[in-house]
Amino acid sequence: xxxxxxxxxxxxxxxxxxxxxxxxxxxxxxxxxxxxxxxxxxxxxxxxxxxxxxxxxxxxxxxxxxxxxxxxxxxxxxxxxxxxxxxxxxxxxxxxxxx
Numbered sequence: 001x002x003x004x005x006x007x008x009x010x011x012x013x014x015x016x017x018x019x020x021x022x023x024x025x026x027x028x029x030x031x032x033x034x035x036x037x038x039x040x041x042x043x044x045x046x047x048x049x050x051x052x053x054x055x056x057x058x059x060x061x062x063x064x065x066x067x068x069x070x071x072x073x074x075x076x077x078x079x080x081x082x083x084x085x086x087x088x089x090x091x092x093x094x095x096x097x098x099x
Contacts, residue, residue: 030090031055038062041083046073050098058094060084070098 017026034055039047049069053061064070073080077096084093 027092030088030092033088034060034084034093037087041087042080053099055093058092060093060096062096062098064098073098 031054034041035052038050038052042050049065050073051063053063055061062073064073073096080096081093085091
């Protein structure tokens with residue numbers, strides 16, 4: 001027997017995702033997740049010299065302890081954006097500004 005109906009239960013994660021999207025806060029939660037998971041995304045070495053500060057209009061603002069690291073991170077920007085995209089399964093970050 002096949003008991004498949006339109007009211008088949010969905011996984012809670014799927015239902016929450018639909019709810020967050022309908023409320024218009026899904027991107028805000030993803031943005032916050034980037035800030036919280038920054039050390040995991042960039043690793044221990046970079047997390048000691050950087051702090052993810054905020055996300056505005058697809059731009060991640062990152063504070064850096066000194067200009068030497070800032071210059072190094074500029075060259076790593078694409079790699080960091082790719083890490084964010086793959087780890088969080090999102091493409092909401094288009095650029096990173098190191099300050």
